[in-house]
Amino acid sequence: MRDAFHDDLDAINQTLVDMSALVSDAMAHATTALLTANLELAEEVIAEDDRVDTIQHDLDNKTLEVMARQQPVASDLRNLVTSLRMSADFERMGDFAHHIARIARMRYPSSAVPAELALTIQSMGNVAVALNNKVTGLLTSRDTEVALQVERDDDEMDKLHRKLFEVLLDDNWAHGIETAIDMTLLGRYYERFADHAVSVSRRVYFLVTGEYAEKQS
Amino acid sequence: MRDAFHDDLDAINQTLVDMSALVSDAMAHATTALLTANLELAEEVIAEDDRVDTIQHDLDNKTLEVMARQQPVASDLRNLVTSLRMSADFERMGDFAHHIARIARMRYPSSAVPAELALTIQSMGNVAVALNNKVTGLLTSRDTEVALQVERDDDEMDKLHRKLFEVLLDDNWAHGIETAIDMTLLGRYYERFADHAVSVSRRVYFLVTGEYAEKQS
Known part of the structure; x- marks a missing residue:
């Protein structure tokens, strides 16, 4: 029975890895769509978000089913509950990529981003994706050093936001005002995406160490 | 044993009711602080947010402890997992009240909101609080009709946002731009607060009926 249970845990973790990779891709594509006014790519990101939502829905049902069947305690229970929280983080990160793609679509055939901010937005996209790629690796490696790195990397996002x-x-x-509104919302979407990536890495840190990570700076 | 378990469930639900009432108050006070440039009230809301975070933290530990001890299945398990999700919703709603209070504090002694938008912001605050007061009642009554009302009431928030x-x-x-940025962020905070209230009411609907509520309009 324990082996079947650990197979279940592995399958759940693999689905989280897949979700994380999906939302990294979505974020990379949304940023490209935004900066190059690529309508087709924007539409793809928007459509893809339904896939992330479906994966989350199925994963949560599977996780609940495993909880009911295996009656885990202690660290196994904490692991499963944390999976539910991580899937919610990834689902939300998919939403932010989707929101960015919608701004790209709304302003098409123009680019929503004026030339003087293109580099800042591109950097925010790069940091968001790089941060979450580390998180994807972390889900398998459970390397607490990387978890602490993710915290530090997030400072770069805050700098770009300022x-x-x-x-x-x-x-x-x-x-004008309309572009300022777009930029305000975009800034928030990138920052929030990174916040959720940090939140996943904190959850990994806690699962491994039983303690909350100190704020890194 | 079953009685002790149901006492645990009742205690968890009562804490959710308390959290919901706390974030309604926080939102009402944040809106008043914002519109009347009341620094003292803004500081209170900001300080109070830590209390919501602590309650969530303790509630989640308690919920996990009950899960481990009682090994619930089926609807009892779903109930407890849903409690974890609701506490996360309320925690986030507290954050939005906190963000609004911070804007009030940042612009003090001016009011952050220009006169021509004061009524719209006041209405957004009223709708947010009224919506969540219904949610507070719903946690005890589990009245699915009220859950559907909450969905409909959220349309009013969308109208105000537009x-x-x-x-x-x-x-x-x-x-100017700075005030436009503040208003863009404020609009988003009110809307997201209401989204989370709707999300809690959907969770209640699902617990009662086993089905997802159709979008109301």
């Missing part, structure tokens, strides 16, 4: 606001608030801003 | 953007995008907008 830079975005500096440009918006500069007297030379010449793109 | 109205906010109309004012921001009007050619007569005279308050």
Whole structure:
């Protein structure tokens, strides 16, 4: 029975790895769609989000079914409950990629992002994807050093977010209110995506060590 | 044993009711602090958010402990897992009240909200609080009719959110980029608070009926 149970745990973890890889891809594609005004790619990201939602739904049912059947205690129970939380994080991260793709679609055939912010947004996209790629590896390696790195890497996102606001608030801003609204929302979507990646890495850290990670700086 | 278990379930549910009432209050106070530039009230809301986080943390530990001890199956297990999700919703709703209070504090002694948007923001605050007060009642009554009402009431929030953007995008907008950024973020915080209230009411609906509520309009 214990072997069947651990097969179940492995299968659940593999699905989390797949979800994480999917939302990294979605985020990379959403950023490209946004910066190159690529409507087709934006539509793909938007359609793909339903797939993430379906995977989450099926995974949560599977996890509940394993809980009911195997009656785990202690660390096994904590592991399964944490899986439910991680799948919710990934589902939400998929939403943010979807929101970004919708802004790309809404402004097509223009690019939503003015030239002077293209590099900042591209960097936010890169940091978001790199951060979450580390999280994907972490789900298998459970390497607490990497979990702490993810925390530190998130500081880069905060810096980029502040830079975005500096440009918006500069007297030379010449793109009006609508673009400022888009940029405000985009900044938040990238930051929140990264927050959820950090949240997953904290959950891994806690599962491994039984303690909460100290804030890294 | 079953009686002790149901006492545990009741205690968990009562804590959710308390959390829900706390975040309704936080949201009401945050809105007042914002519109009246009341620094003291803003600080209170900001400090109070730690209390919500602590309650969530303790409640989740208690819920896990009950799961491990009682080994529930079927509807009891689903109930407990749903409690974990609801506590996460309320924790997040507390965050939004906290974010709103921080904007109030950041713009003090001015009010962050220009006069022409005060009524819209006040209405968003009212709808958010009224919606969540229904949710608080729902946690005890489990009345599916009220759950469906909550879905419908959320449409009012969407209308107010659109109205906010109309004012921001009007050619007569005279308050510059910084205020437009504040209003964009505020709009999102109110809307997301309401989304989480709807999400809790959907979870109640599902627990009672075993089915997902159809989108109401």
